[in-house]
Amino acid sequence: MKNFIHTFHKKLQLLAAILILSGVLVSFTYEINTSPDPKKDKVLVGVLRYILKNGHYEPKDVNDDFSKAVYTKFIDEMDPVKRYFIKSDIEEFSQYKYKIDDQLKREDLSFYNLVMERFYQRLEESSTYYKEILAQPFDFEKKEQIKMNYDELDFAKNKNELIDSWRKQMKFNVLNRIQVQLEIEEDKVKEDSTYVKRDFATIEIEAREKTLENINDFYERITELDHTDWFSTFVNCMVEQFDPHTTYFAPRIKEQFDINISGKIEGIGARLQEKNDYTKIVELISGGPAWKQGDLEVGDIILKVAQKDEEPVDIVGMRLDDAIKLIKGKKGTEVILTVKKVDNSIQKITIVRDVVELEETFVKSSIAIKDGKKYGIINLPKFYIDFENPDGRNSGSDMEKEIEALKKENIEGLLIDLRNNGGGSLKTAIEIGGLFIDKGPIVQVKYRGNSPSVKKDTDSDMQWDGSLVILVNELSASASEILAAAMQDYKRAVIIGSNQTYGKGTVQNVIPLNKYYNYPDDLGAVKLTIQKFYRINGGSTQLEGVHSDIAMPDKYSYVEIGERDLKNPLAWDKIEKANYEEMDFYKNFDQVVNTSKERISNSEEFTKINEYAIWLKQAQENNSFSLNFEKYIEEEKEHQAEIDRFKDVFKHESNLEFQSPLKELDLVKKDSSLAAKREAWHKNLKKDIYIDEALKVLSELEPKNNKLLAKK
Structure with a gap:
């Protein structure tokens, strides 16, 4: 050399x-x-x-x-x-x-x-x-x-x-x-x-x-x-010394609020965050082009952006809105992203731009066939509501309809997938929680200096009185945590997924500054933290989020990704519990939880995933690099060897079968696009080790008094 x-x-x-x-x-x-x-x-x-x-x-x-x-x-x-x-x-x-x-x-x-x-x-x-x-x-x-x-x-x-x-x-x-x-x-x-x-x-x-x-x-x-x-x-x-979600928007930024507050990239369906010199993926929009393509992940850093047949543009150090202009584009055109993955490897990802279809952000369901029995899966990407149209779609009424349809197919249990659900409407979260209990408190909301307000489900009907499992991960936040926490406090559902959810237990409001001072020019706006969420057991979801009853290792297990890893977060605290009682719903809740924990502990696949998560953390903490060419290449080869060692870590194939519910079959036959989407979703579900384990737990739960199943 x-x-x-x-x-x-x-x-x-x-x-x-x-x-x-x-x-x-x-x-x-x-x-x-x-x-x-x-x-x-x-x-x-x-x-x-x-x-x-x-x-x-x-x-x-x-x-x-x-x-x-x-x-x-x-x-x-x-x-x-x-x-x-x-x-x-x-x-x-x-x-x-x-x-x-x-x-x-x-x-x-x-x-x-x-x-x-x-x-x-x-x-x-x-x-x-x-x-x-x-x-x-x-x-x-x-x-x-x-x-x-x-x-x-x-x-x-x-x-x-x-x-x-x-x-x-x-x-x-x-x-x-x-x-x-x-x-x-x-x-x-x-x-x-x-x-x-x-x-x-x-x-x-x-x-x-x-x-x-x-x-x-x-x-x-x-x-x-x-x-x-x-x-x-x-x-x-x-x-931002007050908390990480309180932010000032200058007039120009306020005008582009939808883009800058969320980093929404309409061309590929991702939300970005500008951090120092880097543009980081913080969310993939369900149903969007990046989500469908499958290679881009939360935590990835975009280094370069290239249009098809053109030289890539280095966006390190570029302002977020300038990067957005490069990534956005007409439907059907290609953009090539050079990204640094969470494992520090560099990868080129080609994505065909498209309009993010609103339909894919709505509730959708599937039937899982396990050991000859049917189980319902409902995917809830966010808690949506149309405030301008009272008759418009919202996640509460849509969830109710999905459950009704699944009940007609005689499902044995229900799995709700809240992974990557960053929250949304508190109102619909309360409505959805009410579908699984007779009636009672769902969440407590507190303004500064005021007593907590207990938000309740007042409808005595229980839409689903069968076995219930809720799947979460580190990116399940806000309203997702409210629903999961309530079901956990009632002991109505088994919460399975990451060790804990994101931990965002605060509410913000955007306030125009000119509202408080009559100035001839636009002063901008401030996004201000005004409320805090508390579980019905009195504990805040702030920082702590929801700890899963059954924790499964994943790639983010040791990565700094939650509210607790931000600067100046509000502290966790506790208030008086609301007036509620655990439901004592299952004959074998603790037994099922312990059996699953033992199964995960003895699983070679989950053991490998945990090893990968530990390695990822170590790789991220390595901040020293050789500038000697031979040594640099040697280090890169060693790093690549580690990446190769874990390349199959998420390759899983279950013996489950998935199919669209009966209510959707006619639509699937008429709409080839919808059919392709559902086929892709079912293919991914079959390969999803977390869905597999969640359905095992669901199949083992035994409700004490299930009226719906008794009617069969």
């Missing part, structure tokens, strides 16, 4: 004359985006302080601790990977560490102005660093590492140390590109034996060119940000 590297350096000398790094001569000039309306900034700070103090569920004291938190957060937001500020800057900023609270009370923005002035200065200086670094080949024989746990790293002591940090980051980026391109070259040889691989020197030059183009684009995008963008960042550093 050393001879190879030496030869590479000689070739580079010959190729230096033709090295064209686009943008080398581009000059970046930054002008400090001072506020066009300083009075508006002060008004904004004052109005937000008033609303947060008087309207937030759990207001915080604006004191020295608050000041320190805002100080730390803002510097981290401005320089998350420590590539701009140096220690002397931080020392200068630190004079304000415990003064920001007092400044905010006086609507004094001295800290913000100082940090922004220095940021623009360092930004302009840094625009020369990377171009000089990328103009020369890297020494790939040098034994060195890059550490990327930036939260734990200190700022550079001086500019020389800062430039060396830039060098390591650029070298790592180039190494990544080289490694990927070398694999592409090998694949081309396998496809075409006559193909002549490009040499290392050519690939290395191209990798530096592409890296430079990407960073140039990043700097150009930064110049497009105006004062409103930067000041919104500062304001949110203040607002």
Whole structure:
């Protein structure tokens, strides 16, 4: 390898004359985006302080601790990977560490102005660093590492140390590109034996060119940000100290609320979140193109976006709304996403854009045939309701209809799948809970300073009085947790799935700021936490979520993905329990739960999944990478070997059969599109190890007094 590297350096000398790094001569000039309306900034700070103090569920004291938190957060937001500020800057900023609270009370923005002035200065200086670094080949024989746990790293002591940090980051980026391109070259040889691989020197030059183009684009995008963008960042550093769901929306962001609050990408059916320099998948919309394609997963990070037959665009560092523009597109067109998977592998995923069909976000059901008996499965993607149309569809009435239809087919038990259901209408969650009990409380809701309000099911009819199992995972949140918690507290259903659900036990409301201050310009809006949910047993669903009666290992078991992993979440607490009693519904509840736990513990498949989850956590915690080419390739091969070891971890094939309910058969015959969707769903159900175990539990439960089954 050393001879190879030496030869590479000689070739580079010959190729230096033709090295064209686009943008080398581009000059970046930054002008400090001072506020066009300083009075508006002060008004904004004052109005937000008033609303947060008087309207937030759990207001915080604006004191020295608050000041320190805002100080730390803002510097981290401005320089998350420590590539701009140096220690002397931080020392200068630190004079304000415990003064920001007092400044905010006086609507004094001295800290913000100082940090922004220095940021623009360092930004302009840094625009020369990377171009000089990328103009020369890297020494790939040098034994060195890059550490990327930036939260734990200190700022550079001086500019020389800062430039060396830039060098390591650029070298790592180039190494990544080289490694990927070398694999592409090998694949081309396998496809075409006559193909002549490009040499290392050519690939290395191209990798530096592409890296430079990407960073140039990043700097150009930064110049497009105006004062409103930067000041919104500062304001949110203040607002988000109250809790992670309280957020300020600048006027432009408020106008694009549906996109920015949820990251909805209409073209592929995914919800994204902007985190530091990265665009992360936080939800797949049921029935959407990405969901149907099957390769994109929650937790994946999108690195590049390419249109069919076009060069990919690197979106690392890109604003979320700019990334959205690249990913969105006309129905039927292809988009190719280069993503970093949760296991750190890089994968290209091709998705055909489509309109997310509303029908696929509604309740749907299937019949599972197990040992000659029928069991109903209801998939509930979200708790939906049409507030503008009282006669429109809602998940409560739809669920009731599905259960009625399934009862006519003499099912032995019912499984409700709430996996990945992020919540929705509280009203429909209460209605659905009422389908499985005579009547009684479902949830408690509390406003700040008020006594809890007990929300009840008042209908004495029990729509389904048979065995009930509810399947959840780490992404089951809010209204999903309310339903699961109520059924668990009544001991009406077995809750099976992840160790615990997401843990979002708060409610937010969007408040236009001009409602509180008559200002001629739009001040924007604040999404404010105003309520908290409590189970009927008195415990909050906040942070704790719902702990499954039967926990099954999955890929997210050890990954930071829930409310508890966010910054500044509201605490768990407990209030007085509501007036209810456990239903004592089953003859063998504890026995079935223990049998399932033993089955899972002895399962080779679940053992392998747990090993994979542990490895995933370890892989994510590895923040140190070699910058020596040989060592880097060796580490990548070792990592790929681990990925290959777990490649079949979720390959499962049950002996279950699935079919559409009778009420849907005529529709399936007439609608080939619906038939294809149901066929795909049933195929996935058959391969789903979690559905398999949930149905085993369902088949073993014995209700003490099942009127419906007694009528058979």
